[in-house]
Amino acid sequence: MPLLEIKNLQIEFGSGARAARAVDGVSLSLEAGKTLCLVGESGSGKSVTALSIARLLPSPPARYVGGEIRLEGRDVLKMSSRELRGIRGGIVSYVFQEPGASLNPVFRIGAQIKESLGYHRPSAATDAEVLRLLKLVGIPAPESRLRNYPHELSGGMQQRVMIAMALASQPKLLVADEPTTALDVTIQAQIIELLADLRQQLGMALLLITHNLGIVGDLADDVAVMYAGQIVEQGPAREILQRPLHPYSQALIQSVPRLEADVERLTAIPGTVPLPGSFPTGCRFHPRCSRAQASCSAQPPELDSVQTGRRVRCPLWKASVATQADSQPA
Numbered sequence: 001m002p003l004l005e006i007k008n009l010q011i012e013f014g015s016g017a018r019a020a021r022a023v024d025g026v027s028l029s030l031e032a033g034k035t036l037c038l039v040g041e042s043g044s045g046k047s048v049t050a051l052s053i054a055r056l057l058p059s060p061p062a063r064y065v066g067g068e069i070r071l072e073g074r075d076v077l078k079m080s081s082r083e084l085r086g087i088r089g090g091i092v093s094y095v096f097q098e099p100g101a102s103l104n105p106v107f108r109i110g111a112q113i114k115e116s117l118g119y120h121r122p123s124a125a126t127d128a129e130v131l132r133l134l135k136l137v138g139i140p141a142p143e144s145r146l147r148n149y150p151h152e153l154s155g156g157m158q159q160r161v162m163i164a165m166a167l168a169s170q171p172k173l174l175v176a177d178e179p180t181t182a183l184d185v186t187i188q189a190q191i192i193e194l195l196a197d198l199r200q201q202l203g204m205a206l207l208l209i210t211h212n213l214g215i216v217g218d219l220a221d222d223v224a225v226m227y228a229g230q231i232v233e234q235g236p237a238r239e240i241l242q243r244p245l246h247p248y249s250q251a252l253i254q255s256v257p258r259l260e261a262d263v264e265r266l267t268a269i270p271g272t273v274p275l276p277g278s279f280p281t282g283c284r285f286h287p288r289c290s291r292a293q294a295s296c297s298a299q300p301p302e303l304d305s306v307q308t309g310r311r312v313r314c315p316l317w318k319a320s321v322a323t324q325a326d327s328q329p330a
């Protein structure tokens with residue numbers, strides 16, 4: 001049984017004629033100890049999907065209109081408030097994008113981590129455990145850092161503190177929602193490396209939300225690419241990174257800057273992600289797709305199974321497979 005299983009999830013904001021469906025039929029699965037990266041541009045529905053796992057979306061305006069979210073086999077959408085408090089931290093913890101906005105500026109970081117421990121593991125709410133967590137996330141000289149206020153730490157150190165707080169409850173699933181977006185490029189790499197190390201050391205599962213396919217490579221077991229509220233491609237990370245079959249996945253990979261590539265200009269995807277409530281007819285990607293045909297604006301494509309564990313929402317995937325086979329060295 002997977003640790004996390006999302007089946008045909010549908011989430012709307014608003015109601016009646018003004019209802020806008022932000023997540024439309026998303027299905028995902030994550031085994032204990034594995035890493036799944038959910039990738040797509042801002043506005044594609046990744047964060048809404050991630051927040052729904054512990055039902056953290058304010059409702060209203062959010063409404064869960066269909067599907068299931070199973071954590072260790074139990075449907076989160078049917079849980080009572082008391083059961084939800086149990087899984088928040090107990091099974092799933094979150095790390096968000098802006099550590100500076102998540103930490104309380106008027107309390108020392110040691111006190112904030114201890115408060116988190118007191119909530120989830122009261123018997124472990126000690127200075128020794130706070131120090132252990134700070135060491136675990138690679139904070140140098142943790143004994144002196146305990147007494148720092150958040151503003152005395154760099155963005156990278158603040159994010160390490162947030163990760164320590166998320167780990168205080170010993171979660172089985174860590175959801176990291178764009179954890180490096182607000183950080184410098186060199187610090188981004190350190191935080192990704194830290195998450196990879198922690199996942200391995202602690203044996204927890206990791207759901208990483210990112211718009212940057214470039215950081216997925218060494219970390220992910222599986223990748224799901226989202227666009228306009230739907231999964232457009234999913235499967236093993238190596239396959240998707242080396243042989244993407246959906247034009248959107250291909251465009252995301254081409255837009256990643258590469259040091260070894262001698263290019264004057266990065267490839268950009270024209271236009272922007274449409275807003276929920278105003279998705280185009282047919283394939284939602286067709287106004288931006290370089291391979292769009294006349295039929296693409298009429299018929300919404302199905303998520304086809306290409307092979308076990310690999311699915312693509314574009315009928316041209318067979319042509320992509322053939323093109324990639326032709327370009328392989330003999």
Ligand code: SF4
Pocket residue numbers: 246247248283284285286287289290291292293296301313314315316
């Ligand atoms: Fe592009 Fe058409 Fe495939 Fe959509 S269905 S991704 S528009 S080729």
